[in-house]
Amino acid sequence: MPKEHKRRRHAHHQPLGKEIDEDNKTYKEVKTRKEEKPKDESYIPSDLSRKILNIAHDQQMEIKEDDMDQEANTEQDFHFKVPTAEDEDDMDDLSSDExxxxxxxxxxxxxxxxxxxxxxxxxxxNREKQNLADLILQKIYAKEAQLNPTPTSQLDEKVIKVYTSVGKILHFYRAGKLPKAFKIIPSLSNWEEILWITEPQNWSPQAMFAATRIFASNLNAKLAQRFYSSVLLPAVLDNIQQYKKLNYHYYQSLKKAMYKPAAFFKGILLPLCEGECTLKxxxxxxxxxxxxxxxxxxxxxxxxxxxxxxxxxxxxxxxxxxxxxxxxxxxxxxxxxxxxxxxxxxxxxxxxxxxxxxxxxxxxxxxxxxxxxxxxxxxxxxxxxxxxxxxxxxxxxxxxxxxxGEKVKEMDVESFWCVCSKQKRKRGRR
Known part of the structure; x- marks a missing residue:
């Protein structure tokens, strides 16, 4: 490295302000770069514009192909994964006391x-009972006759196809998450008609319990009463008549139905007392x-x-x-x-x-x-x-x-305490 030259010392001292200014000065001044003016971006080269047009054309063709294949791919949205051990959290309310x-x-x-x-x-x-499907149909037709005297329009074929597949899933349901299409049924205006498409008479007991939880929490007391009387109660009675006892999940469904007490009494308890009911x-x-x-x-x-x-x-x-x-x-x-x-x-x-x-x-x-x-x-x-x-x-x-309306006699209590106080005084004198 080159040898550093020593600064010359002045014979006379400079003023203190100048010395401080000289020490603060840098030996090399940093040059600031001037910002370049932005180029005019309004102009697009011809090659780039050709690429953009080709990409837009390809996207439009893909959208048209998706619209054509929408009917064939409707059922793919309702394929669900196999339930795992993590999906069993929905069944936490079930106790082990069977x-x-x-x-x-x-x-x-x-x-x-x-x-x-x-x-x-x-x-x-050994009395004759109606099937669950017949009871549901009677409820639906009676309600439709009251609200709409004219015949209602039929459902879309896609809706029927989707909820038919949901009914097949509920037939073999044991644990895990339910289809999203089933969870939105309580929010529909024609939920009874949609529910009948899933065939509740073929649901598993576990599916009935999960459905009772959804409908009891999302419907008001009046609508929940219709679900209890037309779906839950016939399924419970059929199970008792067939096996001479009630399945554990149906029993838990009845307990979950008590979430709406008014609907439970009007939809389950009172119909049992008014109709034919066995001792069991x-x-x-x-x-x-x-x-x-x-x-x-x-x-x-x-x-x-x-x-x-x-x-x-x-x-x-x-x-x-x-x-x-x-x-x-x-x-x-x-x-x-x-x-x-x-x-x-x-x-x-x-x-x-x-x-x-x-x-x-x-x-x-x-x-x-x-x-x-x-x-x-x-x-x-x-x-x-x-x-x-x-x-x-x-x-x-x-x-x-x-x-x-009779007043409780308090004289006996007062006399009891008087006797006790007299006995204490006698003991104190002795």
Whole structure:
């Protein structure tokens, strides 16, 4: 490297400001490049414009080919992957207690003598039932006749083809994600007609549970009631009639249907009580009501409606389950229950033990909410329909407790504390 030359030292010192300026100066000044003026881009060379036109022409040809092949490729959008272990998150709500229905049924042991009397109030098991498809068709045609007196237009062939393939998927469905075309059915105006194309009578129990979750959460109470009564209830009854017990996934579907209590009572419970219902069907459905929490207002409305129906074994069973929930019922419902049991004074039939148990449950839960006049009204009923074990218990509950409107005697409590204080004083003197 070349030898650095030493700076010459001045004999006289320069002013301090100049020395600082000289030190701050750089030895080489950096030249700044002048920005080039942008070229005129408005002009496009002929070669480039020819390429752009060729690419645009190719894109238009591809769009035309896609439009021509759209009908052939419609079904490709609905091919779904095989469910994996990660897709089983939709089934988290299912518990592992598959024997809960059998445990509930074991609590209801009926003797042979009572079984004969009880069969008078239940429909026989070998009755003829309509298929699920017939019931759905009847619902659809009746609704269409009300809304549209003129015949409606037919569905598009593409829609029918798509939802027919969705129905085939639901027939073999076990776990995983559902087709997107099925999830949008609740948002359609003609969802009942679209639902019939998927053939709900051929769905697997797992598909019925998944469908109940979708329709219960996306439909309002009025529309959910139509789904329960036309799709879910016939499938449950067919399964009980075929296997003499209810499939676990159908049982979970009933529990999920309680997400809309008003729709459940109007679409499942009340139709069972109004129509032909066997003892096993009533026990299974009532076990769902017993295990799921229900708002008090809906339970009170259901009890009020049950008191207006003619007597059957299913009415007594559902009434007993709802009374066992121990809700603080309005006086209107309690008075209606008293009038309901009082009407059996003129009934000459031999009532089953199930009726006696429902009356005992009512008295045990609401004995203090009855007036003295209402308790006197029930005496002739107890005398006419006497049971050697249950009736004495009903009498003991009724006539050994206070009535509605009576004040609780507080003098006994005050006298008790006075006696206790006197005893403490005597002990202190000793």
């Amino acid at each position: 024997g809960e229905v059998e445990e509930f049924i074991k609590d209801y042991h009926i003797e042979e003598e009572d079984d004969k009397a009880l069969n008078m109030f239940f429909a026989p098991d 069907e009533a026990i299974i459905v009532s076990s769902v009501v017993a295990k799921v929490s229900i708002p008090m207002a809906h339970s009170a409305a259901a009890l009020l409606k049950l008191t207006q129906l003619p007597y059957s074994g299913a009415v007594s069973l559902f009434m007993m389950v709802l009374l066992n929930k121990k809700y603080s019922l309005p006086y209107v419902v309690i008075d209606a229950l008293v009038d309901y049991f009082r009407m059996f004074d003129s009934d000459d039939r031999e009532l089953p033990v199930l009726w006696q148990q429902s009356l005992l449950t009512f008295v045990q839960r609401y004995k203090t909410e009855l007036t003295s006049e209402q308790k006197e009204m029930l005496k002739p009923v107890l005398k006419k329909h006497f049971h050697h074990q249950i009736t004495p218990e009903i009498r003991r509950e009724l006539f050994t407790t206070s009535c509605r």
